[in-house]
Amino acid sequence: MTKIIVPGFRFAGVAGGIKKNGKPDVALLVADESVPAAGVFTQNRVRAAPVILSERRVAAGRLRGVVVNSGNANACTGERGEADADEMTRILGRSVGAGPEELVVASTGVIGVPLPMDRVRSGIDSAAAALSPTGFTTFADAILTTDKGPKVSVARAGDAIVAGCAKGAGMIAPQMATTLAFVVTDAQVDPAWLQETLLAAAGATFNSAIVDGDTSTNDTLLVFASGRAGRVGDDRLKGALFDVLGNLADMLVRDGEGATKLVRVRVTGARTDGDAQLVARRIATSPLVKTALHGADPNWGRIMCAVGNAGVDIDPRRIDLDLGPVAVVRGGAAVVLPSVEEIEAAAHQVMREPSYEVRVALGLGSGSALVTTCDLTHEYITINASYRS
C-alpha cells in the first residue's frame, strides 16, 4: 500500500508498555489546527470514562485530535478513571500546544483495571515526538487488540481523500471492550453537516454489523475534516464516507471471532424501517440461526422462529423467505414444489457459499433494513471461553 497522507493531519503509534506483549498501544491523531469533527458513541448505558469525556467535548463540533490507548478500556474504573482520561488529553495538549477541551480520548482493552498512568504518560510523550504526516498506518496498528490485522479503508471524494481505520473482532473482543474507528479527510465541511452525515453513515454501516449482538462500553467512531482540499460537494463526500465506513464494518464482521461466513439479512415489506431493523437484528443475533449458517443447514424454521420472536406485529401468512435465489417460504408456508428435498438441496448449496443474502419479505408495508452478520462457530467458543490466566 502506498503511504496514506491526508493534508492537515499527523499520526503516530508507539509501544508504551500497557500491553504485556510489547505491541503498539498508544496512538495519536492530531490536526494542524482546530478542525470540524463529529463523533458517534456506544449506546450501552455503562459507558467508559473516555466515552463520557469525548462525547461531551466533540459536541462543540471542532477538535484538534484524539489520544487512543489499547490494552486497557478504562471502564468501570470510577472517578479515578475519569481523572485519568482527562489527564491523557492534558499530557497530549502540552506536547502539541492545544487546550484539553480541544482533545478527546478513546480506550480499548480489559475492563475494570485502572490505567497504568506512568506508562500512559511516557507513551503519549513518545508518540507526540513521533507524530508524522505519514504515520496513518502506525496509528491504525496501535489501536488493535485481538484483531487479525489492521483495518484500513481509503476513498476519494473529488480532490479530497477520506481515510479510515477501525479495530474490533466481534462487537467485543475477548476480555476487551470495543469497536473503535477513526476517519480523517481533507475535505472542507460544516460541523453540523458532518455530525448528521456521520450518524446516518454509522446507522447504515457499523450499527448494522453484528458479530454477537453485544455493544461494548467503549465503542467510539470519530471523524475529522481538515478542509485543506476545499469543498468537494456534499453528496460526493457523503458517498466516500459511506464507502469507507461500509468497508470497515465488513472487515469487522469478516474478522468476527471465529467467523467463516458473511451473510446479509435483508428485510422488506415491514410497516416501518424500525420494525424491519428489529426483525433483521433478531435473525442476525439468534444463536440457532447463526449455527445453522455455520453448518450450511437450510433449516429455515429457525429464521421463521426468529421473525416471530422480534417483538414486531407481523402476519405470519404473508411472510416470504428466500435463501439467495431459492424461494423456501411463500405466504408463511413451506414451498413444497418441485419437492421438499430438491428445495432443501438447492438452499444447502447457497449456504455453502462464503457470502450470500437471506431475504424476508413481510408483506405489510414499505419498511426495510439490511444487516450484516456472521456465523457462530466452535472457534468463537474457543476464543471466548478460555480463562485468561
Add this chain to the structure above:
Amino acid sequence: MTKIIVPGFRFAGVAGGIKKNGKPDVALLVADESVPAAGVFTQNRVRAAPVILSERRVAAGRLRGVVVNSGNANACTGERGEADADEMTRILGRSVGAGPEELVVASTGVIGVPLPMDRVRSGIDSAAAALSPTGFTTFADAILTTDKGPKVSVARAGDAIVAGCAKGAGMIAPQMATTLAFVVTDAQVDPAWLQETLLAAAGATFNSAIVDGDTSTNDTLLVFASGRAGRVGDDRLKGALFDVLGNLADMLVRDGEGATKLVRVRVTGARTDGDAQLVARRIATSPLVKTALHGADPNWGRIMCAVGNAGVDIDPRRIDLDLGPVAVVRGGAAVVLPSVEEIEAAAHQVMREPSYEVRVALGLGSGSALVTTCDLTHEYITINASYRS
C-alpha cells in the same frame, strides 16, 4: 420410580412411525370426563397450527384431553396444517367419545413439513387402545425429541398429587421446535383460578429458564385437574404446582444443548420487576457472558456490559455485582482490595462450580427477577451446526 397414578386420568404413548428412528411419537392424555384445564402458549408471533387451535379451545376452561405428536411440529404448514391439527382431535374424539372442541393438540419436531397423516391416524388409534391409568411414563417418553431422557416431576398437595412432564433441550432442539409440558392433578379447582395460577407459575419457572433465548413456534404448557381428591387448599396446590414446574424448568436447562452449568441470575434494586427481568434476561442470553460461564472466566466486564445493553434506565455508579459470595463490583467500579488478582482467583473458584448465582444490585428501587441459564459450549455448536442430511 413407583408408578405414577393420578385418579381420573389415563395416558398412552406409542410409536406411530412419524419419527424415522422408530421411537415413540404419539402420546395421549385423557381425563375420564371434561375437567378444569388451563394453558400457556408461545409468545412467538409465528405460531404452529396446534398452538392456534389449542389456545382457542382451552379458553373455555374445561377439556377432556390432549393428543401430542413428536417428530413434526406442524408449523409453517398453512391451511393444510390447521385442518390436520383439527383432524387429530376428531380421531381421538371418536375413540374416547369426546367432541373435538373438548380436545387439544400439541406437536413438536421439524418445521415446514406437512404431517404424514396416515401414520398419525393409525398412531392415535393404537394409542387410544393402549390408554391406561399407569401410562404416565409412556406418555412422558413419547413427547421427547433430542432430550437425553424423560423429564418428570411429582409433588403432593395434601391428599392430592401433582404430576408433570416436559420435553425440550434448548428452547428449541435442533431442527425442532419446542418446549412442551403437561401437568395433571386430582385436586379440585376452579378453572379461572387454575389459569391465573398457571400463568404466574409459568412466569416464575419456564419463562425464566433460558438456554439460547429463542422461543419456539410450538411451546405449549397444559394443566388438567380431575377433582377426584377434592379441595386441598389453594396455597398448598399452588406450591405444588410451582415445585413441579420449577423442577421441570431446571431439567430443561440442565439438559440444555451442550450445557455443563446451571447458573441463576438474580437482579435486585431495579425500578420495576419488569426492568429487573430485562436486565436478567440480557445477562442470561449474552453469548459473551455464556462463554465466560463455560470457561469459568471471571471476566465480569461482560456482565456489566450486558447490564448496560438491557435497554433499561440505570445508574452505572450504583451497580453492585457479586459472583457467588465474591464481591467484584461496588458502586460501578471494580473492587480492588485486597488485590485485583486475589478477587479474580476467588471468583474463578466460584465459577468452577456446576451451579452458582450471579447477583446484580442496581440500587434504584425494589424490582427484582431471577432467571436460570446455562453456559454456551462447543457441544452447542456441534449439535446445532450439523447439516441434517
